[in-house]
Amino acid sequence: MSHELVIRSNTLDSEENKAKENELDWIIRKPGFGLPLGHMPDAENRFPLLYMDDRWGGGWRAATLLIRECCMMKFINALSDKPEWWRKVQDDEIAGKWKKEALSMDWTLYLKHADFTPAMADACISELKKKAVLYEQTGLMPVLDYSIAVIKSDAIMTPDVAESLRKGVKPLEEVPAEDKDWHPNSNEQVLDLVHPSLWPLMYGRSRVLRDRVIGLDDALEHCGMGTVLPKRKQKETEFLIKAGSFCEESITILSDLFQWLPCDVKIDPTTGKAKIASYINNLHPKEHSDLYAVIERFIEKSLPAWDIIYNWEKDFSVQRLRTDEAGFGDCPCPELCQLDDMDCSCEPWKRPVGEDEEPRDPDDEEQYDDEYKDSERKKLDDAWFFATHALKLPDADPLAEKYVRIDSSHVKTHGFFNNKSQVQVIVKLANIHLTPDKPSYAGGSWHTEGQLNEHIVSTALFYYDSENITECTLDFRTSANGDELDEGALSYEQYDHCSIERTFAVQQYQSIFQDIGSVVTKSGRALFFPNLLQHHVSSFRLADPTKEGHRKILALFLVDPAIEIVSTSNVPPQQKHWWLGTTGLDGGKGVLPAELGELVADEVEWPMGLAEAKEVRLKVMRERTWLKEEEEERLEDVTWNFCEH
DSSP states (O other), X not given: OOHHHHHHHHHHSOHHHHHHHTTSOOSSOEETBEEOTTOOOOGGGSOOOSSOSXXXXXXXXXXOOBXXXXXXXXXXXXXXXXXXXXXXXXXXXXXXXXXXXXXXSOGGGTSTTOOOOHHHHHHHHHHHHHHHHHHHHHSOEEESOSSSOEEEESSSSOHHHHHHHHHHHHHHHSSOGGGOOBOTTSTTOEEEEEOTTSSOEETTTOEEOSSOOOOTTTTGGXXXXXXXXXXXOGGGGEEEEEOSSSOEEEEEOSOSSEEOOOEEEEEOTTTOOEEEOSOOTTSOTTTTHHHHHHHHHHHXXXXXXXXXXXXXXXXXXXXXXXXXXXXXXXXXXXXXXXXXXXXXXXXXXXXXXXXXXXXXXXXXXXXXXXXXXXXXXXXXXXXXXXXXXXXXXXXXOTTOTTSOOOOGXXXXXXXXXXXXXXXXXXXXXXXXXXXXXXXXXXXXXXXXXXXXXXXXXXXXXXXXXXXXXXXXXXXXXXEBOGGGGSBTTBBOOTTOHHHHHHHBSOOTTSBSEEEEEEEEOOTTOEEEEETTSEEEEOOEEBSSTTSOEEEEEEEEEEEOTTSOOOOTTTSOOOBHHHHHHHHTTTTXXXXXXXXXXXXXXXXXXXXBOHHHHHHHHHHHHHHHHHHHHHHXXXXXXXXXXXXXX
């Protein structure tokens, strides 16, 4: 922890917090451990936050996407799922067929009001050719990329690397049925092999080493040692945010109870090699030492993509299409719209009705009736209006000159995160099992990873083993920048909200979240994405309903390299069964018969036993569900409200 960071904390935090933190002589100082829980570097010196970027801000926002750019991102993502796409895109004949496919598709099935022009198709092919070079040289393919990006790879997890992980997890899988750890409320479909919500950091309960760190070799001998970490005050977890022009409200964005524990990972700044330096929480460092070596390889393979994502907004962000207006200019058919001095707007319901339709009653104003919204008449009105009132939309650059800012020279093999020599990573291993009795998985909820306590900035997902399941996707959305559509930033006719909705992939009075697309999560694929994106696992089921199926995933969560948090180098193992094995009280070393060892263990309050750890996990889950719902409600309350002039 840098001296500069400590000075900043002492300068900006209250006297009350200072007194609290100085109760003990903390030599190691991290948030919640010698420093205030909410301690962070200034925004320009860390990764941005989706929910709140400072005490008076509304959080990070992406550019507001036009419908056409959403379609372009979908097309590029779909083409890069084709076998050997990086070779085929260089073949003009094949690329020409892909262009024809794009132009023949009904894009309104993807997004209402969508279209696809020849220039858009050419731009996508040009962009894909550039990314093909990047993929062949690095194995990384940015998709859904604009203000942020998702990176997918079908190359970096080679079959031998995936097989090493399959073998490494077998001892965790091959346990008696009564010892299998089915995730709570998962209908015995999600099997936790390693999960950070078991034995997390517990403020007021966990023990920490104030004056030294522990590594893999000496972690077990420190079981039960340390000083109890003080409880946190609730006011530390509350932040003021701007709720209106002159209003503010207090929200909870930190937990005062729990934090997931990362492991420390040393990085050789000259070679990029990764070495796990402290135990992975809930993965025994001695019994599963072979698996540690395997996970090290996966962390090492994640570093180049994580480094790109960390610097994406500053170095690689793009916006393919921009506009400062929404509309069609002068009415192309004023005689049909019957424009006069008293009525200056073009509207779908001004369509002349057909001979076989019921005439409109000029005094009825049917467009305001609830029945009209889903009526066949409205469909005809809209179809006529969209056909006769074409928008002035920006078209793509066929050469995609400024659509790709990244090339293989930007993908580092060492010197990640400005030559950091250590990062922190949270590890999770989980399997989803389907059976003929339970043939389908319902999918997940929209979420980001962790709480602010963990400062997670990026996720790596490795789909290393799948069998007998249908296609599944990971869906992404994020918060868009509503200021781009404010009065003065966007020109449009008074009350012409329809033109805005026909231009941008947003809707009046709907959530400020924009869906940016979905990525197929096939076996052998790795995905990397920032924690600025909410993600959602789609549903899937057994391909053959008569046989069992599964999906196995390794998830790695990167802690912001600018914010070192309490890790397993500070917290001795909290698992009582690890401690029993180390002391010999489990009967393994002949210290005591196993039966007597169990009696002794029952009288020991710390380390914590499995039953209590599972109770704590439920509390962690409940708290995180509540905090996520609070965050979600706050963002869902922020809706598009197109200003009237």
